[in-house]
Amino acid sequence: MLFHVRMDVKLPRDLSAEEAVEILAREKAYSQDLQKSGKWRHIWRIAGQYANVSIFDVTDNAELHEILSGLPLFKFMDIEVMPLVRHPSAVRGDDS
């Protein structure tokens, strides 16, 4: 199942520089592992915002929830999820 996910990051003002560096490194490793696995298919920065738009390819809602709630930055994010289905006018036979 494909999902469009928007993540808006709001780091607390009182997060120390050391904590920020550590959590961002963990977030990057977590994200890149999932990208290599094929589950996190796309990640795009929204220009001018500390936010991204991503496409996930996962088995079901439960797996998506497990992945998103495991994000090191999860507690500092607003997350919006949209389930996707193929558009009947799409000219491609797959989702490449």
Ligand SMILES: O=C(O)C[C@H]1C=CC(=O)O1
């Ligand atoms: O920077 C972000 O958009 C938040 C987060 C998502 C992946 C990652 O490495 O950081």
